[in-house]
Amino acid sequence: MEKREALYSGKAKSVYRTDDPDRFVLLFRDDTSAFDGEKKEQLARKGMVNNRFNAFIMEKLEAAGIPTHFEKVLSPVESLVKKLDMFPVECVVRNYAAGSLCRRLGVEEGQALQPPTFELFLKNDELHDPMINESLAETFGWAGADDLAQMKALTYKVNEVLKKLFDDAGMLLVDYKLEFGRFNGQIVLGDEFSPDGCRIWDKETRKKMDKDRFRQGLGEVIEAYEEVGRRLGIQFD
């Protein structure tokens, strides 16, 4: 496999073409952004930590029968993935109330949500990722009804696998965001799973161990990411 030119650069990752038209290299950078890119900083080690974290989680999900784009780790900050045709939607499941749900509905942070909620957002920074629904996604052609049903089922299946994984390691999986794409006609999990795109709290103290530490200026951001990883048994360089 040969890494070729950069195809695009997102807020935290860059994507490179390879000599295989169906494979991309994902480069996890130290860049950290929040509030749709309004707050930006470089956090040393984040690229390496998120690359290792993502590989560990994607392998767990594959083992549980969830198709993912992840193929293998190539370097401390790079992984090989399948080239997906991405849907411009973000699927969010919440087990506890936090973030935009509390702001939107005035509910108290930390309230357990039973059953867990499922929300759809449009991936569009200029519009600040507005909340959408199945009807809007279908009408505007962002995703079809069958695609959405599959994405929703997979997002909930991820919840079953990861809730237990984090719980067994003394943590609560509060919420998370997933992105999907199509590969050879199959709906496949893409993007990444790392503390950048989910909320994780210590089960006893409810200490925040995810990107909310960066959003809220709580400090020790990467230290917290590494602590989450260590509890799950991930080896960092």
Ligand code: TMP
């Ligand atoms: P929210 O509370 O801001 O709606 O976010 C819910 C979860 O999804 C939280 O873990 C952060 C994650 N998320 C992202 O990582 N990127 C996004 O663009 C959105 C909308 C959510």
Ligand code: ASP
């Ligand atoms: N990841 C998004 C951003 O960088 C949303 C967020 O985390 O606040 O803007």
